[in-house]
Amino acid sequence: MLLAMALTLWSSIFLIIKVGYCYVNLSRKKGTVASQSSTHEGAFLASRSIDGNKGQTYRECSHTALGHSIAWFQVDLGGEYSLESVKIYYRNDANWCPYRFRQFYLDVSNGSAGSTTTLTSQRKRCYKDNTTALATPPSVIDISCKETARYVIVETTYNAQEAIYLNLSGPVLEICEIEVYGCSVGRYGESCSRCHGCSTCDIISGACQCGVSFFGPNCSNACSVYCKGNLCNNVTGSCTNGCEIGYYKDKCKWTCNPGCKNGCNRNSGSCDNGCIDGKYGIECYDVCSVGCISNCERMTGTCMCKKGWQGEKCRECSPTFYGPSCEEECSPHCYNGTCYVNNGSCIDGCTRDYTGDKCTQGLYETSPEDHGTAIGAAVGASIFVVIAVVVGVVTLRLRRKRDDSSKAQKDERKESRIKYEKETTYVNRQDHSLPGKDHSLPDSHVHLGKRPANLKTQEIGLYEIMDSGNGENKTYENDVIAKTVAPVTNTSNDASEENGNVYLVINESQLNSSHYDELHVQN
Incomplete structure (x- = not known):
C-alpha cells in the first residue's frame, strides 16, 4: 500500500x-x-x-x-x-x-x-x-x-x-x-515566488499589477488624469480606454490643438474631425483671414473675400482700399483710384483740381485753416455795412435838412451862384450878340475856353457835387441839361490864338430851376 x-x-x-x-x-x-x-x-x-x-x-x-x-x-x-x-x-x-x-x-x-x-x-x-x-x-x-x-x-x-x-x-x-x-x-512564476514591492503582480514576469489609476514596477506612478475612466496599463501606463477629448498619445499627456473640432487623432494628433470655425490646416493651427466673408476652406484657407480685400486667402487690401481692416476707400480724386495700403496716400498723385496726400482738397477751396480768416472777414464786412448804413441814414437826414434850408434861400443862392459863374466862366447876361454876329441869344453864355479849330461839336454836362464830407472825394453825375453846340469864331480884338472859342448856351430859366452847385465841362 x-x-x-x-x-x-x-x-x-x-x-x-x-x-x-x-x-x-x-x-x-x-x-x-x-x-x-x-x-x-x-x-x-x-x-x-x-x-x-x-x-x-x-x-x-x-x-x-x-x-x-x-x-x-x-x-x-x-x-x-x-x-x-x-x-x-x-x-x-x-x-x-x-x-x-x-x-x-x-x-x-x-x-x-x-x-x-x-x-x-x-x-x-x-x-x-x-x-x-x-x-x-x-x-x-x-x-x-x-x-x-x-x-x-x-x-x-x-x-x-x-x-x-x-x-x-x-x-x-x-x-x-x-x-x-x-x-x-x-x-x-513557475515556482510561485513572492511579488516584489506590490501586493499583486504579473503571473509570469512578476511585474506589479497595480490598482486603478497606478502603474509601474512598484505601482508608484499615477495614470494620466486625461485617461478615459482614469484607467491605464499597469506596466506601461498607456491609457487603456483612450483619451479624454483634447488629448492624445499613449498616455494622453499631449494636448490637441484647440483648433481641432471634437479632439484629435489618438496617435498623430491630427484633427480627424475637422477644424473649428476660423481655423484651417492639417492640425488646424492656421487662422482664416479677417477678410473672409465666412469660414475658409479646411486645408488651403482659401475663401470668398469681403469688400476691400483680395487674394485667394483674402489677406491683401484691394488697390482702392486701405487701412488695417481694408475698410477705408481711397479718394475718388486719386489718379487711377489707387492709394498706399498703410496711410491712404494716392500712389500716382491727384486728378485735376485736387491736391494733398490723399487728394481730398480742391485747389480753389479754402483750407480749414482759412475758414477762420474768412469768417473774421465776413464779420468785419458785416460790421462795416452796418456802420455805412448808419452813416448813410445820418447823412441823408442831414441832407434833407440842408435841402429844406436851401429851398428857403433859393433865389439868393441862385443869384450868387450865377454871379460866381460869371466871374469864373465868363458868363455874359447883357451882351446879346457874339462879336461879328447878329442873332438872338439865350440868357447866359458860358465861356469854355479855347478849343482846337477842327472841333465840330463838344458835349457839355452839368454835374452835381457829391461831397463825402471832407471836401476831398467828389463824384459827378450826368444831368439832362447838357447841350451840344457848334463852335463860334471869335473875331474880337482880345483873341490871341487862331483857335475859336466854344460857348455853352444856358437859359436863365434852366439855371434857376437846377439844384446843382457848380457847372463842369466834360471834354
Whole structure:
C-alpha cells in the first residue's frame, strides 16, 4: 500500500517535470468545486472533470443534459487566484468527434456562472472558439488566461447539426478534465515566488499589477488624469480606454490643438474631425483671414473675400482700399483710384483740381485753416455795412435838412451862384450878340475856353457835387441839361490864338430851376 502511494507521488512529480508545468494545478487543490448547468441522465457529474483522470471516453467525462438553450461548466477555486492558463480535455471517442465543442468560450469572474451573464463587466473573456462545421476544435486545448479571479467558466449556446440528425439537439458540454494553473495572489512564476514591492503582480514576469489609476514596477506612478475612466496599463501606463477629448498619445499627456473640432487623432494628433470655425490646416493651427466673408476652406484657407480685400486667402487690401481692416476707400480724386495700403496716400498723385496726400482738397477751396480768416472777414464786412448804413441814414437826414434850408434861400443862392459863374466862366447876361454876329441869344453864355479849330461839336454836362464830407472825394453825375453846340469864331480884338472859342448856351430859366452847385465841362 505504501509502495503504491510512493509510486503515485513520483509519477505525479515526473509528469509535472515532463510536461514542464511548475505552476500549481488549482483544480486539484483542496476546496475546489466543479459544477455545471445540468447533468445528463443524472450520472455524468461535473466532479469527473477535476478528478485527475484525463481519459476522454464517454464514461470518463462530465456531461450536461440535452434540450436546453445554454450549457455551462465552472470551477470554483474558493477564492481569488492569479491565473496563468487553463487546459481542457474534451470527449473524443473513436466514433464521436468533438463537434459539440464548436464555438465555446472561456470566461473568468469573481461571480458564479449562475449569477453572471456573458460579456458583462463582471466577466473577463480569455478565449472564444470560432470553429464551424464540418471542422471541429482540438479535443485538448491549452488557453492562456492571465487574470485574477475565483471562477473559471466554460459556456456554449451552440447546437450541433450532427446531434440534431440523431435527435440529440441542444447545446451540450462533455468535459473530461480541466486544469487551471496559477498561483496565490501576490506570487508569480513557475515556482510561485513572492511579488516584489506590490501586493499583486504579473503571473509570469512578476511585474506589479497595480490598482486603478497606478502603474509601474512598484505601482508608484499615477495614470494620466486625461485617461478615459482614469484607467491605464499597469506596466506601461498607456491609457487603456483612450483619451479624454483634447488629448492624445499613449498616455494622453499631449494636448490637441484647440483648433481641432471634437479632439484629435489618438496617435498623430491630427484633427480627424475637422477644424473649428476660423481655423484651417492639417492640425488646424492656421487662422482664416479677417477678410473672409465666412469660414475658409479646411486645408488651403482659401475663401470668398469681403469688400476691400483680395487674394485667394483674402489677406491683401484691394488697390482702392486701405487701412488695417481694408475698410477705408481711397479718394475718388486719386489718379487711377489707387492709394498706399498703410496711410491712404494716392500712389500716382491727384486728378485735376485736387491736391494733398490723399487728394481730398480742391485747389480753389479754402483750407480749414482759412475758414477762420474768412469768417473774421465776413464779420468785419458785416460790421462795416452796418456802420455805412448808419452813416448813410445820418447823412441823408442831414441832407434833407440842408435841402429844406436851401429851398428857403433859393433865389439868393441862385443869384450868387450865377454871379460866381460869371466871374469864373465868363458868363455874359447883357451882351446879346457874339462879336461879328447878329442873332438872338439865350440868357447866359458860358465861356469854355479855347478849343482846337477842327472841333465840330463838344458835349457839355452839368454835374452835381457829391461831397463825402471832407471836401476831398467828389463824384459827378450826368444831368439832362447838357447841350451840344457848334463852335463860334471869335473875331474880337482880345483873341490871341487862331483857335475859336466854344460857348455853352444856358437859359436863365434852366439855371434857376437846377439844384446843382457848380457847372463842369466834360471834354
